[in-house]
Amino acid sequence: MSEITSFSFPTQIRFGPGARSAVAEFAASCGVKRPLMVADAGLPKTEAYKLMSAELSGTWPAGFAAFTGVNPNPTEDNLEDTFRAYADGKCDGVIGVGGGSALDVAKAVRIKIAFPDRSFAKVSRDMLPKKLAPFCAVPTTAGTGSEVGRSSVITVPSLGLKVVVGGPPLLADMAILDAELTVGLPPFLTAATGMDAMTHAVESFVCPCFHPMCDAIALEAVRMTRIYLPKAWANGKDLEARGMMLMAAAMGAVAFQKDLGVAHSLSHPLSTDFGVHHGLANAIALPATVRFNGEENSGQYERVAVALGVAPGNDPAGAVADFLDGFNKSIGITQKLRDLKVPQNALEGLAEKAMLDGCHPTNPRKCEKKDMLRLYKEIW
Numbered sequence: 001m002s003e004i005t006s007f008s009f010p011t012q013i014r015f016g017p018g019a020r021s022a023v024a025e026f027a028a029s030c031g032v033k034r035p036l037m038v039a040d041a042g043l044p045k046t047e048a049y050k051l052m053s054a055e056l057s058g059t060w061p062a063g064f065a066a067f068t069g070v071n072p073n074p075t076e077d078n079l080e081d082t083f084r085a086y087a088d089g090k091c092d093g094v095i096g097v098g099g100g101s102a103l104d105v106a107k108a109v110r111i112k113i114a115f116p117d118r119s120f121a122k123v124s125r126d127m128l129p130k131k132l133a134p135f136c137a138v139p140t141t142a143g144t145g146s147e148v149g150r151s152s153v154i155t156v157p158s159l160g161l162k163v164v165v166g167g168p169p170l171l172a173d174m175a176i177l178d179a180e181l182t183v184g185l186p187p188f189l190t191a192a193t194g195m196d197a198m199t200h201a202v203e204s205f206v207c208p209c210f211h212p213m214c215d216a217i218a219l220e221a222v223r224m225t226r227i228y229l230p231k232a233w234a235n236g237k238d239l240e241a242r243g244m245m246l247m248a249a250a251m252g253a254v255a256f257q258k259d260l261g262v263a264h265s266l267s268h269p270l271s272t273d274f275g276v277h278h279g280l281a282n283a284i285a286l287p288a289t290v291r292f293n294g295e296e297n298s299g300q301y302e303r304v305a306v307a308l309g310v311a312p313g314n315d316p317a318g319a320v321a322d323f324l325d326g327f328n329k330s331i332g333i334t335q336k337l338r339d340l341k342v343p344q345n346a347l348e349g350l351a352e353k354a355m356l357d358g359c360h361p362t363n364p365r366k367c368e369k370k371d372m373l374r375l376y377k378e379i380w
Contacts, residue, residue, distance in 0.1 A: 009213070009254060011148045012174045015247065017239055019178040020055045023095065023136060026174045027059050030134035032093030034060065036086045038106040039098045040070040048140045048181040052097050065089025070102045073162075073271045073278075075155045076120055078105055083112040093134035096172075097181075099193065100144025100278070103137050107170050108152040110135060121156045125167040137172040140181045142232070142245035143193025143279050145200060145253020147175040155272055162268050164358060177250060179243035187233050189277075191331040194229035194245055196279030197221065198327075199286050200252030202320070203261040206293065206300050207362045211258045218255035222307040224248040226327070233331045259362035262354075263289040266375055269353035274342050283333045288378045290321040293365045300364060337380045347376040 014022035026032065037056060043049045056064050067085035071078050082105050086094070096106025110132035111123050137147035146152075151166025185193070201221035204214060225248045231241035266289070267281035294301060294317020301316040310323045328334070338344070351372035354360070360367045 011171055013148070013177060013250065014174065015177040016243065017178060017180050019176050020052060020138065020181065022174065022176050023055055023138075024059045026095075026134070026136040030093060030173055032134050034062070034089065034091050035064050035093040035095045035136075036082075036089055036091040036109075037064055037066045038070065038082055038094060038096045038102055038109065039066070039068045040072070040102045041068060043098050043102070043140065044068050046140070047184050049097070051181060052138060056095065065091050070098070070105045072101055073155050073275065074101045074105045075157055077157075079108050079112055079120055079154055082106075082109045083116070086113060093136070095136045095138065096147075097138045097140060099139065099141040100146040100196075103139065103144070103146035104152045104154065106135065106137065107146070107172075108154055108165070110170070111152070111165060119156075120154050120165065121159060121163045123165050125165065128167045128169045130169060132169050135172045136174045136176065138176045138178070138181065139246065139249070141185055141189060141193040142182060142242070142249040143196035145197065145249045145251070147172055147177070147253075148250045149253045150257065160272070161353070161356065162272055175250065177243070177246040179239045179246060182242045182246065183237050183239070185236060187236070187332060190233045190236065191229070191333055192277050192279035192283060193249070194225060194232065194279070194331070195283035195286070195328065195333065197245070197249040197252040198225045198229070198324075199263055199282035200256045200260070201225065201248070202286065202290070202304055203263055204252070204255040204258045205304060206364045207258045207261060208364050209258045209362060214255040214258045217251045219303055219307045221248045221251035221255060222304060224251070226308050230331060260359040261289065261363035262292070262360045262365075262367050262372075262375070264359035265354045265357035265363075265367070266372065266379075268357050268359070269350045270337070270342065273346070273350065273353070274340065276340050276342070280333065280335065280340075283328055284335060284337065284379050285375070287321040287324040287328070288375050290317050290324065292371065292375060293363065294318060294321070296365045337376070342380070344380060347373060347380060350376055
C-alpha cells in the first residue's frame with residue numbers, strides 16, 4: 001500500500017444482439033468518412049463478415065476499404081500490408097473485425113500510421129501520441145478481449161519473438177459486442193477462445209499486483225466462463241451464452257491490466273514457433289501452472305475455486321487444477337503438446353524463449369528456466 005497506482009476503465013462498449021448498428025454512432029462521434037476494415041483471411045467466408053459488411057455499407061454508402069489477410073499469429077509483414085491498404089484506400093479510421101489477431105493488427109496499424117518509417121519493435125509506450133487514428137473493435141470470437149485491451153502483440157520474425165506495445169492511446173474508441181456475429185464460430189474455436197478468457201481471468205486474479213477492481217472483475221469472468229462456455233460450445237446458436245462469453249472475454253481482458261503469469265509465457269513461444277492456437281496453448285498450460293503456483297501458496301486459489309463452483313478443501317490450487325482438467329475435457333480439449341506436433345527436443349529452446357517473455361515476472365511464483373522446462377515436460 002506504499003505505492004500509488006492508477007485505475008482506468010474507459011472503453012465505450014455497445015453490447016447485445018444487433019449491436020453492430022453502433023458503427024453509425026462510431027462514424028458520427030469520431031468523424032470517420034472512410035474506414036479500413038481489418039479482418040483475418042478466414043472471415044470473408046462467414047456469416048459474420050456478411051452481416052458486418054452490410055452494416056458498414058449502410059453506414060458508409062460511398063464505400064469502405066478492407067484488408068482481409070491477417071494471419072492467425074500476425075507478423076510485422078501483416079502490419080505493413082495493412083498499413084498499405086489504409087494508405088491506398090485514403091482511409092481515416094480503422095474497424096477491426098474478427099478474433100484477437102485481427103484486432104491486434106487493427107490496433108497496431110494505428111501505430112504504423114503515426115510512425116510510418118519505424119519498425120513496430122522500435123516503438124515504445126512513451127513514444128505514443130495521446131491520440132491515434134479512430135478505432136472501433138468488433139470481436140467475432142469470445143476469448144482474447146483485445147477489443148478492450150490497451151496493447152497489441154505482433155510477431156517480429158527478425159527477433160523470433162512476439163513484441164508487445166501497449167498504452168492507453170491504443171484503446172478502442174468503441175467496442176461492439178454483438179452475439180449474432182459469433183454464432184458461426186465452430187466448437188473447437190469456441191472452446192479454445194473461451195479458455196483464453198478463463199486463463200486471463202485466473203492468471204490476473206492471482207497476479208500479485210494491487211488492483212482490487214480487477215480482482216472482482218476477474219472472479220466474475222471465471223464464474224461466467226464456467227457457466228456459459230459449455231453452453232456456447234454445445235449450441236452455437238445460444239445467443240445468451242454467446243453474449244455472456246463475449247462479456248466474460250472483455251472482463252478477462254480488463255482484469256489483466258493487472259498483468260498475467262507463467263501460462264502465457266509458456267503459450268507465446270508455442271504460437272510463434274509451432275503455430276499452436278493461443279487459446280488452446282493457454283488451455284493446455286493452465287492446470288499445470290496452477291499446480292506449480294500452488295506448491296508455494298495454494299490458498300491464493302481459494303476464491304477462484306469458489307468462482308468455479310468447487311470446494312477449495314485443504315488444497316485450493318489442486319481443486320482448481322483438477323476442475324480445469326475436467327473442464328477442458330468437457331469441451332473437447334484433450335491435447336498434449338505431442339499431439340500438436342511439438343517435438344520433445346524443442347522443449348529446451350521453448351523454455352529459453354518463455355524466460356524472455358514479459359508475462360511470467362508477475363506470476364505469483366518466481367520462475368526460472370528449469371521451471372519452464374519442467375512445465376513444458378508436464379504438458380508434453
